[in-house]
Amino acid sequence: MKAFVVEKYGKDGVHAAEVPEPTVGDRDVLVRVSAASINPLDKLVRNGEFKQILKYKLPFVLGHDVAGVVTRVGSAVHGLNVGDEVYARPRDLRVGGFAEFIAIDMDDVAPKPASLTLQEAAAVPLVALAAWQVLVDRAQVKPGQKVLIHAGAGGLGSTVIQLAKHLGATVATTTDTDTEKLVRSLGADVVVDYTKEDFSKVLSGYDLVLDALGGANLEKSLTVLKPGGLAISVVGPPDAGFAKQLGAPSFLGLVMNVLSRKVRKQAKALGVRYQFLFMQANGSQLRKLGALYDSGKLRPVIDRTFPFDRTLEAMAHVEQGRTKAGKVVVSMVPDND
Numbered sequence: 001m002k003a004f005v006v007e008k009y010g011k012d013g014v015h016a017a018e019v020p021e022p023t024v025g026d027r028d029v030l031v032r033v034s035a036a037s038i039n040p041l042d043k044l045v046r047n048g049e050f051k052q053i054l055k056y057k058l059p060f061v062l063g064h065d066v067a068g069v070v071t072r073v074g075s076a077v078h079g080l081n082v083g084d085e086v087y088a089r090p091r092d093l094r095v096g097g098f099a100e101f102i103a104i105d106m107d108d109v110a111p112k113p114a115s116l117t118l119q120e121a122a123a124v125p126l127v128a129l130a131a132w133q134v135l136v137d138r139a140q141v142k143p144g145q146k147v148l149i150h151a152g153a154g155g156l157g158s159t160v161i162q163l164a165k166h167l168g169a170t171v172a173t174t175t176d177t178d179t180e181k182l183v184r185s186l187g188a189d190v191v192v193d194y195t196k197e198d199f200s201k202v203l204s205g206y207d208l209v210l211d212a213l214g215g216a217n218l219e220k221s222l223t224v225l226k227p228g229g230l231a232i233s234v235v236g237p238p239d240a241g242f243a244k245q246l247g248a249p250s251f252l253g254l255v256m257n258v259l260s261r262k263v264r265k266q267a268k269a270l271g272v273r274y275q276f277l278f279m280q281a282n283g284s285q286l287r288k289l290g291a292l293y294d295s296g297k298l299r300p301v302i303d304r305t306f307p308f309d310r311t312l313e314a315m316a317h318v319e320q321g322r323t324k325a326g327k328v329v330v331s332m333v334p335d336n337d
Ligand SMILES: NC(=O)c1ccc[n+]([C@@H]2O[C@H](COP(=O)([O-])OP(=O)(O)OC[C@H]3O[C@@H](n4cnc5c(N)ncnc54)[C@H](OP(=O)(O)O)[C@@H]3O)[C@@H](O)[C@H]2O)c1
Pocket: 039, 040, 041, 126, 127, 130, 150, 151, 152, 153, 154, 155, 156, 157, 174, 175, 176, 194, 212, 213, 233, 234, 235, 277, 278, 279, 280, 318, 321, 323, 324, 325, 326, 327
């Protein structure tokens, strides 16, 4: 089958290749990929930035989000059948959506939301799961709480805004002038144009901040929280909770605590909290999210669709910051792009 394979770590390390079809384990479904989507994580994994903790065996197929049709099921699979249209963010170390087929553990897969096309569904899993895990699992956002979501026009931010609104939060977001209208249409109540204004000068009393930028942005984010408020970063620095999630040896927890010591100390001095979050595959959460897409509470935001053969171009489009808003999809169905 055709696939985009990481042969060595680095910018030029991924190539189109002919590879064997994946083997299908007892708990796996084999999915004929109809569409996949690009995430910044693809670049990080390709560059080997996670190789100390995500120990991929080279060569491997890249791609963290897929939608497609089940063509085979393992002997232990239940609840999913040949012919089902599904979507998934396959678990780490078993990614590989930039390919004609992928074998995915049944626990990571859910039926595609009926109201979405396969191309739209491919844009959803990673960012929607991250949104759920930030707002529902971690922060347990309640109606009336104030939530600041950075980079509201991005693939992640555009999803988190909508879910936070659905949960009843008052939502502020940072974005640039061109995308202000879009983020308002997604439900943002307060929009700070980061090219004109410093959010930390105009926002205060927030229960939760989602940081997707890191560095100074994260440090300033701590100052807009109310006492006891929570800052969650999805870009780091990692904390000991992440090492635990990975099941890593305890020394790695210590290392991660050292990496986040400065920001945790700053948070403590301000009477607020800091946590890192790295989303995880989860088919049952994708089922719940699918219902929200089907009821119109959430909608995917898609910047552009590329044909599968141009996956490297699609990756470059995201990497070079050329997306105006939302996600970039690659489709097996030829597009007029
Ligand atoms: N840990 C996790 O589980 C997890 C999950 C999902 C994403 N992430 C990470 O979160 C980050 C965002 O992901 P994504 O999928 O949303 O990426 P994306 O689609 O590329 O979006 C990034 C967005 O950031 C905006 N931006 C850049 N500088 C900004 C600033 N100073 N203030 C506000 N917005 C700014 C960009 O807008 P412009 O067009 O104005 O530049 C763009 O809309 C990535 O680093 C990704 O790796 C982590």
